[in-house]
Amino acid sequence: MANRVGDPDGPWNDIPSAADLNPERQLSVSVISPSAEAFEGKATALRVPAYDGELGILYGHAPMVVLLGTGTLHIDGPDGERRFQVARGFLQVVGNEVSVLAEEVEALDESS
Amino acid sequence: MAKSRDIHRRMRSVDNTKKITRTMEMVSTAKLRQAQNRVIRARPYSNKLSEMIARLATPELAESQPLLRQPAKVEKAVVLLLTSNRGLCGAFNSNLIRRAQSLIDELEGQGADVEFHVYGNKGISFFRFRGVEMSRSRNDLSDRPQPSDAYEAVEDIAARFVAGKVDAAYVVHAQFKSMVATPAVTRQILPVSAGAKDGPQPFYILNPSAEEILSQLLPLYVTNSTFGAMLETGAAEHAARRVAMKAATDNAEDFLDKLRRTYNRARQAEITNQIAEIIGGADALES
Numbered sequence: 001m002a003n004r005v006g007d008p009d010g011p012w013n014d015i016p017s018a019a020d021l022n023p024e025r026q027l028s029v030s031v032i033s034p035s036a037e038a039f040e041g042k043a044t045a046l047r048v049p050a051y052d053g054e055l056g057i058l059y060g061h062a063p064m065v066v067l068l069g070t071g072t073l074h075i076d077g078p079d080g081e082r083r084f085q086v087a088r089g090f091l092q093v094v095g096n097e098v099s100v101l102a103e104e105v106e107a108l109d110e111s112s
Numbered sequence: 113m114a115k116s117r118d119i120h121r122r123m124r125s126v127d128n129t130k131k132i133t134r135t136m137e138m139v140s141t142a143k144l145r146q147a148q149n150r151v152i153r154a155r156p157y158s159n160k161l162s163e164m165i166a167r168l169a170t171p172e173l174a175e176s177q178p179l180l181r182q183p184a185k186v187e188k189a190v191v192l193l194l195t196s197n198r199g200l201c202g203a204f205n206s207n208l209i210r211r212a213q214s215l216i217d218e219l220e221g222q223g224a225d226v227e228f229h230v231y232g233n234k235g236i237s238f239f240r241f242r243g244v245e246m247s248r249s250r251n252d253l254s255d256r257p258q259p260s261d262a263y264e265a266v267e268d269i270a271a272r273f274v275a276g277k278v279d280a281a282y283v284v285h286a287q288f289k290s291m292v293a294t295p296a297v298t299r300q301i302l303p304v305s306a307g308a309k310d311g312p313q314p315f316y317i318l319n320p321s322a323e324e325i326l327s328q329l330l331p332l333y334v335t336n337s338t339f340g341a342m343l344e345t346g347a348a349e350h351a352a353r354r355v356a357m358k359a360a361t362d363n364a365e366d367f368l369d370k371l372r373r374t375y376n377r378a379r380q381a382e383i384t385n386q387i388a389e390i391i392g393g394a395d396a397l398e399s
Contacts, residue, residue: 088328
């Protein structure tokens with residue numbers, strides 16, 4: 001998996017992502033809504049709509065609790081990216097386990 | 113002759129009833145499975161949410177959170193009763209109604225003014241018949257409650273609690289303990305009682321402050337515990353109906369057995385009687 005950041009022809013393109021270096025460095029992510037668990041699985045990176053802007057989370061993140069805003073949650077997993085529209089909730093990171101709890105969770109179409 | 117035909121007619125009627133109750137039992141079993149899944153799927157969210165609130169709610173913070181306010185005296189209380197829209201589920205609704213009544217009596221005994229909200233036809237018609245005043249009565253709660261239903265139910269209660277016009281709120285609902293046990297229970301939704309923290313906690317980066325997060329999460333918690341009560345009541349209703357219909361089917365079976373025995377005895381008595389008459393007639397001819 002190539003690094004997603006930046007220009008596809010740029011010089012940084014060959015830099016491997018954290019997951020390429022060590023496939024075990026993955027976060028376990030669960031996205032939970034009041035009526036069901038919307039997603040449960042592994043991910044190498046997350047982009048989270050926090051209350052004050054977007055937030056990236058990678059392996060080894062310090063324990064954190066943050067309020068969510070309204071927006072799209074991106075989960076970079078081994079089988080591609082998953083996206084969810086979330087609103088009103090919070091995110092908890094502890095020991096490479098990430099829980100996203102949101103009052104509203106809606107899965108968006110899988111994008112490549 | 114007439115007697116055995118009567119018994120036969122009753123047997124047919126009991127048999128038809130048995131078919132109906134058995135069908136209802138099977139329908140409830142299927143619906144129960146879905147409702148039970150909904151209860152189970154909703155658990156991770158409420159567990160996580162209450163865990164988080166228990167972690168964040170320190171006694172110092174509690175003072176700044178209106179939803180954690182513990183009123184010294186309950187002047188005004190809201191009781192929310194969840195019942196089912198349909199009957200044929202045994203003592204399910206009467207248990208809930210009795211529970212609500214005893215809660216209201218208790219609160220009024222403590223000098224509180226009680227506002228009463230009732231959901232579900234069974235509770236509404238019971239209290240309407242008795243002339244009990246209900247501030248809100250709704251029967252449009254579906255089989256599959258949504259979080260938005262719970263939000264609607266408690267939104268205005270929570271707002272009035274924050275404003276200090278309501279001092280406590282309770283939900284009387286059925287607990288889905290197991291497939292056969294669905295006791296009526298009372299859950300206090302306001303003020304929120306933050307559970308005790310357990311074990312050592314990791315040091316969290318809190319963004320924004322704990323106070324801010326808590327003030328966002330507490331309303332969600334109030335809604336969510338009402339939502340949980342709605343889901344459990346839904347599942348419990350199907351469980352109660354299944355048990356009631358199973359009992360009805362079993363009773364019909366027993367009754368049918370008894371009728372069958374009586375019928376056979378009556379039929380045999382007739383035959384014996386006829387034989388006796390024939391023998392009597394033959395004897396009369398011989399002599």
